[in-house]
Amino acid sequence: MIANFDFDVIRRSLGYLFLDGMTFTLMLTGLATFGGIIWGTLIAMMRLSGVWVLSRIAQLYVDLMRSLPLVLVIFWFYFLVPYIGQWLTGASRPIRVGAFESSLLTFTLFEAAYYAEIMRAGIQSISKGQPAAASALGLTYWQTMRYVVLPQAFRNMLPVLLTQTIVLFQDTSLVYVLSITDFLGAASKVAQRDGRLVEMYLFAALVYFVISSIASFGVRRLQARIAIVR
Amino acid sequence: MIEISHVDKWYGTTFQALKDCTTSVAKGEVVVVCGPSGSGKSTLIKCVNVLEPFQKGTITVDGVSVGDPRTNLPKLRARVGMVFQHFELFPHLRIIDNLCLAQEKVLGRPHADAIAKASKLLDRVGLKDHAEKYPAQLSGGQQQRVAIARALAMDPIAMLFDEPTSALDPEMISEVLDVMVDLARDGMTMMVVTHEMGFASKVANRVIFMDQGEVVEDAIKTDFFDKPRSERAQKFLSKILSH
Numbered sequence: 238m239i240a241n242f243d244f245d246v247i248r249r250s251l252g253y254l255f256l257d258g259m260t261f262t263l264m265l266t267g268l269a270t271f272g273g274i275i276w277g278t279l280i281a282m283m284r285l286s287g288v289w290v291l292s293r294i295a296q297l298y299v300d301l302m303r304s305l306p307l308v309l310v311i312f313w314f315y316f317l318v319p320y321i322g323q324w325l326t327g328a329s330r331p332i333r334v335g336a337f338e339s340s341l342l343t344f345t346l347f348e349a350a351y352y353a354e355i356m357r358a359g360i361q362s363i364s365k366g367q368p369a370a371a372s373a374l375g376l377t378y379w380q381t382m383r384y385v386v387l388p389q390a391f392r393n394m395l396p397v398l399l400t401q402t403i404v405l406f407q408d409t410s411l412v413y414v415l416s417i418t419d420f421l422g423a424a425s426k427v428a429q430r431d432g433r434l435v436e437m438y439l440f441a442a443l444v445y446f447v448i449s450s451i452a453s454f455g456v457r458r459l460q461a462r463i464a465i466v467r
Numbered sequence: 468m469i470e471i472s473h474v475d476k477w478y479g480t481t482f483q484a485l486k487d488c489t490t491s492v493a494k495g496e497v498v499v500v501c502g503p504s505g506s507g508k509s510t511l512i513k514c515v516n517v518l519e520p521f522q523k524g525t526i527t528v529d530g531v532s533v534g535d536p537r538t539n540l541p542k543l544r545a546r547v548g549m550v551f552q553h554f555e556l557f558p559h560l561r562i563i564d565n566l567c568l569a570q571e572k573v574l575g576r577p578h579a580d581a582i583a584k585a586s587k588l589l590d591r592v593g594l595k596d597h598a599e600k601y602p603a604q605l606s607g608g609q610q611q612r613v614a615i616a617r618a619l620a621m622d623p624i625a626m627l628f629d630e631p632t633s634a635l636d637p638e639m640i641s642e643v644l645d646v647m648v649d650l651a652r653d654g655m656t657m658m659v660v661t662h663e664m665g666f667a668s669k670v671a672n673r674v675i676f677m678d679q680g681e682v683v684e685d686a687i688k689t690d691f692f693d694k695p696r697s698e699r700a701q702k703f704l705s706k707i708l709s710h
Contacts, residue, residue: 364553364555366551366553366555367555367557369518369551369555370549370551370555370556370557371557371569372518372540372541372544373516373518373544373547373548373549373551373618374544374545374568374569374573374617374618374621375541375542375543375544375545375546375569375573375574375621376541376568376569376572376573377541380572380573384557384568384572385557385568388559389557389558389559392559
């Protein structure tokens with residue numbers, strides 16, 4: 238039976254799979270992580286601000302994002318963003334938003350909810366004396382956050398943040414619903430075209446497994462190093 | 468320099484932490500605040516730079532009312548040094564950077580000037596060789612001396628000490644007190660919450676005794692130690708001086 242498989246299809250499509258597909262996947266993962274952590278940190282700061290309105294808005298945001306299936310949010314943004322853009326810019330018709338921009342925005346906003354909860358735990362792990370000492374030296378709220386609280390929170394939470402990024406890396410494959418050629422999308426297209434579903438999906442699974450495993454291993458190493466330094 | 472007048476503070480609506488507290492610290496004066504735990508002495512000192520907000524009364528520092536919403540608090544706090552019970556050095560920064568951060572970000576001092584100032588102060592507290600280390604690499608006594616140097620780097624007009632030796636092992640207390648005595652003799656205006664009566668009798672001008680949120684006694688040092696008027700102060704003194 239194994240003789241019927243044609244694993245050469247993988248070799249023939251490597252360029253397409255990695256140069257087109259994996260590049261897109263990694264770019265989306267990287268940019269969404271970057272934006273998600275920044276936006277998530279702001280959400281966490283709002284949540285902990287002690288200003289009732291801000292805190293409730295942040296909580297609502299996190300709860301909303303975490304209670305919706307990601308695929309639904311991807312669809313939603315893809316069809317909704319052109320109209321929001323129209324409304325914001327006052328254009329006469331829905332603005333054109335590419336699938337990449339749309340999915341990047343979606344993943345950034347969606348993952349921010351998860352990063353926000355991680356950063357919130359990180360900020361809360363810093364003893365109250367730290368911001369007090371910073372204030373006593375005359376640092377403003379933003380300076381205290383920028384130079385004292387967030388660097389420590391970020392450092393404490395780095396392994397957890399990176400683990401979330403590994404999850405994000407896998408989740409990006411859901412952009413297939415927008416017919417985008419990410420790594421899995423590329424593998425899928427080759428599989429359909431050449432009728433080599435088993436081979437291609439096996440290979441795709443292997444690639445995701447290897448990359449995620451190596452990344453997880455790296456995170457564990459990092460965790461051990463941070464534990465020593467502190 | 469520091470005028471505290473009829474200050475009330477509540478935690479929530481039920482617990483009153485400070486009751487009608489009035490006292491002052493003149494320029495160059497060293498005032499020790501003592502009293503049993505839970506008496507409100509730490510709360511009172513934290514009201515001076517509004518790390519704790521208070522609901523009634525006024526506190527002025529160098530003529531500036533700290534409770535006034537128009538007061539620029541960061542600016543005021545930058546002029547009042549504070550030393551905490553648990554040191555609160557920034558663990559992710561080297562000692563030298565702990566001393567430079569606020570100098571540069573708050574006072575806008577050029578990096579070279581901040582470094583020079585920091586080195587001078589580290590030398591003064593006897594820790595010049597530790598500038599490149601991280602706080603966790605120092606002992607408690609050393610960390611507290613760094614914390615004092617960090618506060619002094621801002622050229623404060625007054626210093627607040629909130630139980631600076633309470634978290635220290637006994638053998639490290641004197642090295643911190645030595646720095647404080649030195650500072651007092653230099654003419655620094657100091658308000659010190661402490662149980663170290665040896666320090667009080669050595670350099671304090673006045674001693675304030677607090678109990679249950681009230682200033683029970685506010686007296687010249689010699690009067691306080693020789694003939695405390697209130698029964699509560701007598702009891703407190705007999706307890707902590709009996710050993």
